[in-house]
Amino acid sequence: MRKFADLHVKLSNLNDDVLTRTGQIARDMGINLLGITVPPTLNQSQISTIRGILTKTGVDTATRVDLSPRDRNHLLSDLRSVRKRFEIVAVECRSPQVATVACRDRRVDTVSFPINSRRVKLRRSLARLCRGSVELDIAQLVLTGELPRHVILSRLRDEVSTAKKNRVPIILSSGANNPFLLRAPREIAAIGTLLGLESTEALNAVSTIPYAITEQNRNKLSPDHVTIGVKLAKVNKTNA
Numbered sequence: 001m002r003k004f005a006d007l008h009v010k011l012s013n014l015n016d017d018v019l020t021r022t023g024q025i026a027r028d029m030g031i032n033l034l035g036i037t038v039p040p041t042l043n044q045s046q047i048s049t050i051r052g053i054l055t056k057t058g059v060d061t062a063t064r065v066d067l068s069p070r071d072r073n074h075l076l077s078d079l080r081s082v083r084k085r086f087e088i089v090a091v092e093c094r095s096p097q098v099a100t101v102a103c104r105d106r107r108v109d110t111v112s113f114p115i116n117s118r119r120v121k122l123r124r125s126l127a128r129l130c131r132g133s134v135e136l137d138i139a140q141l142v143l144t145g146e147l148p149r150h151v152i153l154s155r156l157r158d159e160v161s162t163a164k165k166n167r168v169p170i171i172l173s174s175g176a177n178n179p180f181l182l183r184a185p186r187e188i189a190a191i192g193t194l195l196g197l198e199s200t201e202a203l204n205a206v207s208t209i210p211y212a213i214t215e216q217n218r219n220k221l222s223p224d225h226v227t228i229g230v231k232l233a234k235v236n237k238t239n240a
Contacts, residue, residue, distance in 0.1 A: 002203065004185035005210040007035035007088060007110070008137055008173035010066065014038065016053055022179040023057025029184040033214060035064040035088050035173070040081065062214045064088035072101045083107045087217045090135065096120050103130040109213050110135040110171060115155055116146045122159045127166035133209060134163045136195070137175025138188055153195070160196040170197065171213075172205040 006026065011018055014036075026034055034054060038047060047063050054061040065086045069075035075091065075098055083089055090110040093099035094117070102108045103126050112135045113121050122134060136156055141149060163170050172192045176182045185206040192202030 002207045003032040003211060004030055004207050005033035005035070005062075005214070006031050006174050006176070006182065006185070006188075006206070007033075007062065007064070007171055007210040007213070008037065008090070008135060009034050009176050009182070010037040011179075012177050014050060018179065019050060019053040020057060022182070023054040023059045025179045025182050027058045029182060031059065031182070031185060033060045033062060033211065035062045035210070035214070037064045037066050037090075038086075040065050040078075040086075044085075062087040062217075064090060066090050066092065068092045068094060069098055071095065072097050075101050075105075079105065079107045084221065087214055087221065093120055099126055100129065103127075103132070106131050108132045109217065112137070113159065115140050115152055121155070122162045124162060124166060127162050127168050130163075130166070130168045133169040133171045133213065134159060135171045135173055136160070136192075137173050138183060138191055139175030139177070139181055141191070142181070143175075143177075156195050160192075164196070164201075169209050170201070170205050171210050172202065173210075 009022065011022060036050060036054070038050065051061045051063070063086045065082045067075065067078050067090065069078055079089065088109050089107060090112065091098070091102040091108050092112050092114065093102055094114060096119070099111070099120050102111050110133045111130065136159065140152055160170060172188045174181060174183050174188065188206050189202035192205055193199055197205065
C-alpha cells in the first residue's frame with residue numbers, strides 16, 4: 001500500500017489550532033507525511049513542539065526550510081547554516097546563478113522556479129546538472145493572479161517535459177499556505193497527468209519520491225550516521 005506525502009505546506013500561521021486542523025485535514029485526505037516549512041531561526045524546542053502537535057493528529061512531519069537566496073554566496077552561506085538542522089532543504093531559483101549552484105549542490109533536496117519569471121527556468125543545461133528533485137506546487141494554479149491559467153499550465157508542462165527527458169525526479173506538492181488549500185494525493189497526481197506525467201509517475205511524485213528524500217535525510221541527521229551507507233555500530237555492554 002502506498003504512503004502519500006505532501007512535502008510543501010507553507011502555513012502562514014504556525015499556531016496550535018492551525019497546525020492541528022492541518023494535521024486533521026491531511027489525515028482525512030489520506031496524507032501520511034507533511035513537509036512543514038518553518039523559519040530557519042526556529043530552535044529545536046520550537047520545532048519539536050510543531051512536530052508534536054501534528055503527530056497527535058496521526059500525521060508524520062518532516063521539517064523543511066525554503067531558501068530564496070539573492071546570489072550564490074548567500075545560497076552557500078544558507079546551506080551551511082540549515083543543512084544539519086532540517087530534514088528538507090528547498091531552494092527557489094530566482095536567478096540563473098542561484099539555479100546553477102542549487103542544481104549541482106548535493107545539500108539541496110528540491111529546486112523550484114518562479115512561474116512568472118522569464119529570466120530563469122528549468123533548461124536542459126540545468127536539468128543535466130540537477131542532483132535533487134524538481135518540485136511543482138499545485139497552488140500555483142490557484143493563487144497566481146499575474147498570469148492566465150493556460151500560461152501557467154504551459155510552463156509547468158515544459159518543466160515536466162525537461163525534467164523527464166533528463167531523468168530528474170519530480171515531486172508534486174500542494175504548496176498550501178492554509179489547511180483548506182491542501183489537496184488529496186490522488187487529486188494532485190491527476191493534475192500531474194495533465195502536466196505530462198504518466199499515471200504511475202504522478203503517483204510516485206506524491207509518494208515514493210518524497211518519502212525516499214525524507215528517509216534518506218533522516219538517516220543522515222541520525223547521530224549514528226557516519227557517511228552514506230555507514231553507521232556507528234551499537235555495542236551491548238554486558239557484565240563479565
